[in-house]
Amino acid sequence: MSEITLLFAGPMGAGKTTAIRAISQIEPINTEVANTDFSESGKAETTVALDYGELSLDNGHTLRLYGSPGQRRFEFMWPLLAEGALGVVVLLDNSRPDPLADLRLFLDAFARQIGAGRVVVAVGRLDSHPQPSLDDYAEAVAARGEFLPVLAADVRRRDDVTALLDVLFDQIEAQAAAADAAGDDDEWLQLVRRARSQ
Numbered sequence: 279m280s281e282i283t284l285l286f287a288g289p290m291g292a293g294k295t296t297a298i299r300a301i302s303q304i305e306p307i308n309t310e311v312a313n314t315d316f317s318e319s320g321k322a323e324t325t326v327a328l329d330y331g332e333l334s335l336d337n338g339h340t341l342r343l344y345g346s347p348g349q350r351r352f353e354f355m356w357p358l359l360a361e362g363a364l365g366v367v368v369l370l371d372n373s374r375p376d377p378l379a380d381l382r383l384f385l386d387a388f389a390r391q392i393g394a395g396r397v398v399v400a401v402g403r404l405d406s407h408p409q410p411s412l413d414d415y416a417e418a419v420a421a422r423g424e425f426l427p428v429l430a431a432d433v434r435r436r437d438d439v440t441a442l443l444d445v446l447f448d449q450i451e452a453q454a455a456a457a458d459a460a461g462d463d464d465e466w467l468q469l470v471r472r473a474r475s476q
């Protein structure tokens with residue numbers, strides 16, 4: 279497997295396109311069109327198909343960055359897009375009406391990836407919208423019996439996005455190393471080590 283892909287998911291306006299733009303080394307490809315779905319967001323434009331960007335690693339490999347369409351009518355696509363991805367970054371927007379409901383929706387979609395330790399949640403706009411707090415998110419995750427990191431992030435800042443990837447990679451590496459030690463030949467361990475050796 280020479281392709282390493284990461285998926286950015288989350289509701290409309292959470293910052294998927296912005297996050298990919300912040301770290302991509304190519305001009306990201308996206309398909310913004312006029313938003314006709316104002317029930318979900320007042321944004322004038324939105325992504326109806328995929329965002330795509332690339333990050334070249336020093337070892338010659340390329341990280342492929344995908345942004346999933348955020349509207350609920352594309353819910354069926356989210357787990358499909360995550361299937362081949364090394365990891366998933368779920369972006370949430372704390373200014374939305376019920377961000378904890380958004381959280382639950384996306385955790386449902388990525389249950390398999392969460393079980394494998396390959397999901398991180400990033401909450402945006404906490405500065406202007408402090409409620410719910412990161413503790414509330416952590417409690418909501420724990421109440422589901424799941425374990426995953428929940429961090430604050432402003433995806434307009436490249437450093438915030440790379441910090442998210444670091445946390446994600448740490449977690450994948452720890453889980454994959456444990457599987458490897460247990461005798462499973464863990465392909466994710468090889469992948470995450472490749473993704474990190476930049």
Ligand SMILES: Nc1nc2c(ncn2[C@@H]2O[C@H](COP(=O)(O)OP(=O)(O)O)[C@@H](O)[C@H]2O)c(=O)[nH]1
Nearest residue numbers: 290291292293294295296402403431432433434
């Ligand atoms: N104030 C503020 N704006 C943010 C933050 N994160 C993202 N944004 C802005 O929110 C918008 C997100 O839009 P976009 O990336 O298209 O979201 P997408 O629908 O998930 O692709 C952009 O205008 C960002 O600049 C944040 O933490 N604070």
Ligand SMILES: [Mg+2]
Nearest residue numbers: 294295324325
């Ligand atoms: Mg977008």
